[in-house]
Each structure stands twice: as structure tokens, then as C-alpha cells.
Amino acid sequence: MHGLGFALATYFIWGLLPLYLALLKPASALEILAQRILWSLVFLLAWLVLSGHLRALMRRLDLRLIGLYALAAVLISINWGVYILAVTTNRTVEASLGYFILPIVNVIIGRIALGERLSPVQAAGVLTAAAGVTYLCLGAQSVPWIAFALALSFGFYGLIKKTAPLPAAEGLFLETAILALPAAVLLWIMGMRGDLAMLHGPVSLDLLLAGSGVVTVVPLITFALAAKRVPLSTIGMLQYLAPTLQFLIGVFVFGELLTEAKLAGFAIIWCGLIVYLYGLARRPHPAALPG
16 A cells, blocks of 8 residues: 555544544543553554564664654653544544644644745645634634644654654564553552443443554554655645544544534635645646655
């Protein structure tokens, strides 16, 4: 699969993720976060053992590598936790705003840190989308901290994954392994306080919590594969596919409030995406998207 295909698969899965997380609502946001970390580690460990890559990973470990992936682990845990909180508290539309802001963050990071360049048409698309985001932020009754936390945490996570040396599965395994002990301690404390939903509700909920590892691992692996094959600025703009789906789910499935002002802001952002993708299609050198 080409890098662009990995990116598209990633964003469709993430776009539909609120539907899955909504099924976990009997569990608290903190429990869902910890369960995602531990079950992701379980599935990744099984994958590396079966593929024979675990031993090679162990040989590559050093303090510099662990430090790099520890930073990635902190960023992705912040992103997961804030997103789960948003969905479980009926703020999916605000979460989608964060992922509308994210592409602009990625374009800025790609330009400053990696020297990635945009064509004039692509730059016009980015500026249009930025105008839409600015309009939404100015019209908000309070600072959309959920949106900015999601955008900044995943923007810098994407930069690390762009330059990180490990293959996708090995890198994600190391990240979840670093987070496993804090997650286990958190679940133990919650269990002592009687706040755990797992093993204290229907079996279907237990299976869904365990399955959160799969729905977490698959798109993060495809994202890591895409990040190594596609310019960060392109990844950033394609990211609009996921929040568009999240936005539609928030409004039409979860029934969250959508004002005319918000709709106008999102419309401006979508216009920016269309302009950017048009500029991407006109680029004469498709080598920018190696497979």
C-alpha cells in the first residue's frame, strides 16, 4: 500500500472512533485511557513475538532511543486522554475542531522543522482553512482548550514519528510499554476505590474495553507508516477527513448543538481543504508521496 493509502485508512478509522468510544461510556475516561494503553501493549507484544521482531527491538534499545519514545508516549497519552474526555462528555464537535486545527499545526511544523514547501495553491488552501479556524475560535464563548490540546499534542507527536528510527509496530510497542506501569497503577487504584467498570458490568463491555487495543493500534501503525512516506504538510491536510466524520457524528448521531456560526466556520475550513487538495493534485512531481 502506498503512503497515501495508509494515511486515508488512518483517518477513516479515527473518524469513526467516537462511535466505538461511546459504547464504553459506563467506564470513566481515565479507565478507558488506561485500558487502551494496556490492551494495545498486549496486542503489539503478540504481533512482535509472532513476527519475530521483538528480539531485534531489544537489541536496539539505548537511553537515547528510550528518551525519544518516552516523549512520544507522553504526547500520545495526553492526546488519547483529552479525546476520550471530549467524547464521553458530549464534546465531540469541539474535539473535531482540534483535528481541524491540527493540519495547520502540522503545516507550520513541517515548514519550520523539516523545510517542507507548499505550492501557491496549497498555501492558499492552508490560509483559507486557518481563517476558518480563527473564525471558530473568535466565535467561541470560551477558549476551546480541548481543541488546542488535541492539535498541539498530536502535531508534535507526528513530528517525532516522522523522524523516529523504529518501524511502526516496534515504535508503538515501546511507547505503550513506557506507559504500561502508570496505566496499571491507575487501574489498581481505581479498583481499590471500586471505580472500575471492567469485570463489574456486562461481558460485552469487557470485550469492548479489550478491543480498544485493536482500534488503537491499527490506525497508529498506519499513521506511522504514512508519516515516513508522505510529507508532513500533506498528512496534515488529509487529516481533515477524520474530524469531518467526527463532526458529522457529533451533530447527527450524538445530537450535539451546532449553531449557524459554527457551521459557517467549518464550511470555510472545508473550502480550504478542497483548495489544498486541488493544489496537491496539480503538483508535477508525485515522488513527494513515495509508497
